[in-house]
Amino acid sequence: MPRQRRSGFSSRSSREKLCASDAPEWELLSPGIRLGYRAGRGTRGQGGAWLAASRTAAGKRVQIRLGRADDVLSADGEAILTHEQAKEAARAWVKSLRSAPDAQPALTVGDALDRYLEAREAEGMKSGYDARSRAKAHILPNLGSLRVADLTLDRLRRWRDAMVKAPKLLRTSRLATKRNTRAVDISDEEALRRRRDTANRTLTLLKAALNWAHRNQLVEHDSAWRLLQPFHNTGAARVRFLDAAEQQRLLNASEGALRDLIAAALMTGARFGELARLTVRDFDRTNGTVFIERSKNGRARHVPLTAGGAALFERLAAGRASLDPLLRRDDGDPWKPAQYQRTFKAALERAKLESISLHELRHSYASAMVRNGAPLIVVAEALGHSGTRMAEKHYAHLAPSFVADTIRRTAPDLEVAASTVVLLARPAAARAGA
Incomplete structure (x- = not known):
């Protein structure tokens, strides 16, 4: 189960620590329902107030005062409420708001996506930069x-097929008036495969949102998207990784904060988002590990470090507060998605390496482990996978195996010398007759 975030005002003692302010603190109860607590400047002797907020069918934000908190007086379930009673009152208010005759608007695809991603966040799961960018x-x-x-x-099939032929979207300045794009040559089999794979990933996101809406009784029928199948044979992309020498070349070609980010990725196998969220307290000097509190699938994990990895994080954590980010940009700000791409690409060019993504350093970490004899279950655990399926898919061919050893020992092993046959030119008469 994903970890639930503890409320900052669930107890009297926690509410006492809040600064007196007319601006309320808010807690997300579930998609579309927020509970607020306001410790008014002139009401400290009476206790704070519970509030609830939601949105109407037209999207207008509405708010209501539920009652006073049991900060001073004991709760009576009506005028004075405990935290749990306030949560129930907020849910009941939103339910009555939505059950009004005109409170059931037609759910749009955009609404379904927003509510689905909001629900994932409420459950402790990251909606993800990729999911929101893909939807947008x-x-x-x-x-x-x-x-x-x-x-x-x-309608959905035509939308899916149109994505394959649409121009590829490129990074564009926020100040630009027109989006940068690049035409796609779909006669190229690899380019076509990639475009179909992108369409499948986008379709998966859309289906997840629509299925969530159907399970939560926001729509009646699911046949339109349930019957639409993804493109077949699109997942055969070659997993790319750097060997030890190439990893060192990449590190030598980078500098500053980018070099620390690359080194951390190579020595932990962590995703960019996981690295960007690391704080000083996540590095355990005693045990030589880093703690990934929140991953893509919601599972936390401890990643053991090599001597080089421990030295890296020791340097990054030195003299820093426990909640400071471990990995920062050169200007001291935390890393955010896409901020590293330009400098990372330049480092690859200086190192004379093929163009790869930062995520593929994760593959480099895993492939090095497998080649050095690590069992796939250990690799899967280090990467934070729930099973070995992905490790077997991408890295099993690198591991020593009975099948591979037997083939190398028994299959024909011939020495093929360079050809010494010289092709003679045909006579002119023969060429003319031909």
Whole structure:
């Protein structure tokens, strides 16, 4: 189960620590329901107030005062409420708000995506920069305003197919008036495979949001997207990784904060988001580990470090407060998605390495372990996978195996010398006759 974030005002003692202010503190109870606590400047002797907030069918934010908190007087369940009673009152208020005759608007695809991602956050899961960016780029412009009830199999199929032929979106300045794009040559089999794989990933996100809406009884039927199948044979991309010499070349070609980020990725196998969220207290000097509190699948894990990895994090943590980020940019700010891409690409060019993504350093970490004899279950645990399926898919061919050893020992092993046959030119008469 994902870890639930503890409320900052669930107890009297925690509420006493809040600064007196007319601006309330808010807690997300579930998608669309927030509970607030306001410790007013002139009401300290009476206790704070409980509030609830939600949105109407038209999207307008509404707020209500539920009662006073049991900071001073004991709760009576009506005018004075405990934290749990306030939560129940907030849910009851939102339920009555939504049950009004005109409170059931037509759910759009954009609404379904927003509520689905909000629900994932409430459950302790990261919605992810990739999910929101993917929805903004590929789903919302074409389907966002459509009612879910109006979706048809044909409409969704045409949308899926159009993504394959659409120009590839490139990074664009915020000040630009036009989005940078690049035409895609779909006659190239690899380019076509990649575009279909992108379409499948986007379809998976859309289906997840629509299925969530169906399970939560926001829509009646799911046949339109349930019957739409993804493109087949699109997952055969070659997993790329750097060997030890290439890893060192990349480190030598980078500097400063980027070099620390690359080194941390190579010596932990962690994803960029996991690295960016690391704080000083996540580094355990005694045991030589880093603690990944929140990962893609919600599972926490401890990553043991080599001597080089421990030395890296020891240097990064030296003289820093426990809640400071371990990895920072050269200007001292925390890393954010996409901020490293330009300098990372330049480092690859200086090192004369093929273009890879920062995420593929994770593959380099795993492949090095497998080649050095680590069992796949250990590799899966280090990467934070729930099983060995992904490790077997990507790295099993690197591990010593009975099958590979037997083939190398028994298969034909011939020495093929360079050809010494010289092709003679054909006579002119023969060429003319031909």
